[in-house]
Amino acid sequence: MDAIGDQVEIGILVYPGAQMAAVHGLTDLFAVANRMAADLGARRSPLLRVCHWAEMPGQPLAVSFDSHPQAHHRPRVMIIPPSLTEEPGPDLIDRFCNDLRQWHREGALLVSVCVGVFFIAASGLLDGRSATTHWNFAQSLAERFPLVKVEANLPLLEDGDIITSAGLMAWTELGLKLVERFQGQTLAAETARFLAVAPVHAMPGPGSVFSPRLDHGDEAVLKVQHWLQSTGAREVNLALMADCAGLEQRTFLRRFRSATGLKPTEYCQQVRVGRACRMLEFTNRSIDQIAWGVGYQDPGAFRKVFHKVTGLAPGEYRKHVVGPAG
Structure with missing residues (x-):
């Protein structure tokens, strides 16, 4: 498992128009995973701490919800959820570019669902790299960010320090994949069983999906x-x-x-x-x-x-x- 210590801070970016079902669903999914870990006596399994990051009136981006409140914040993962409205415009996504670049620079894994990829693309972090999104927005993503290699045929694209997904409801699979990465395959399967959703399918070969350590601080x-x-x-x-x-x-x-x-x-x-x-x-x-x-x-x-x-x-x-x- 890619975890050091007893806590993994997972951030969720709550931008105007974000699908709140995904925001709260992911929060609940990680809470269930923590409960499964406690019920199974998985003492070595790290706690998944969930923080919602949002803009406050007249203030910079800050934590609006913390599942395990503490003063210090350094996300190990930052999830950009989908939107139920439309493709995010330049004025919206540009507001978060510096924050995404800073989190990435500090070792956070960036994860997008559906149109959430537009936020990462706008930051320049996907230039020259492959990414996926919902088929309905693939052409627009390619036109707005020509340096991104859009692969709309992929439901999920794991690329080391960035994960992108295509489906509007892909947040369930992404959440389980993060549970698997940080807490292990058994807890991911137990979480999926409790939520009555499809479990993460194990890929053949231990090295088929590379999950590099990004939280070492060097x-x-x-x-x-x-x-x-x-x-x-x-x-x-x-x-x-x-x-x-x-x-x-x-x-x-x-x-x-x-x-x-x-x-x-x-x-x-x-x-x-x-x-x-x-x-x-x-x-x-x-x-x-x-x-x-x-x-x-x-x-x-x-x-x-x-x-x-x-x-x-x-x-x-x-x-x-x-x-x-x-």
Whole structure:
């Protein structure tokens, strides 16, 4: 589980026009997960603390609700819910750009539901990256933010430090995925069972979805992590990563492994394999084409790395997620 300590602060951005069913539904979902953890005696499971962030009259963005009130706030996750009205306009989304960039810079996982992706796109954090949204808004997202690679055919797109989803009601699945990430698969399944909703489907292979550690507090390393996610870890090497961090190579190696739990080469492999998994599931590209697409000139080397990370050959993975005819 990607959690340090006994508490994970999850923020929900309550903007004008936000779907309050999603805001309160997610709040209830995380409360149920905490209760399941207590009932099952999961002492090592962190508490999920939920905070609603909203604009107050004449004041900057602040916490309007805190499930476990404390003075200090540093969200580990920030969720931008959907809207029941219409696509958010520039004047609205621009008001939150600086806050989203700051949270992301401090290591928060950004999560959007449906048109919530427009807020992240406006901040520039999706430039050159892939994202998904509701099919009804995909063309507008692509037109307003041409640097974003819109993949409207994907119901959910997990990309390390940013997660986007397409469906208006996708907040239930996203909530369960966050429970799984921070409290484990058993508690996610128990929460789903209690709420009588579809559980999170486990993907084949332990490394098929990469959930990097972002809450370690090392700003230099976090800067490199964001850079690797935005570039897909293609055409990178130790010298470039150390230069991005502003550190001497030996110092960078030590601090990167201490912060993330992985060597830089292992981290890059996880990023590339995560993108390859998405291509295997949602495209008809050959395995060789996918290998080249994620930065491997030698498809044979790609197959070895893919098996090392997921425990499956690329072809086996594709059969597991889309079936023999996929």
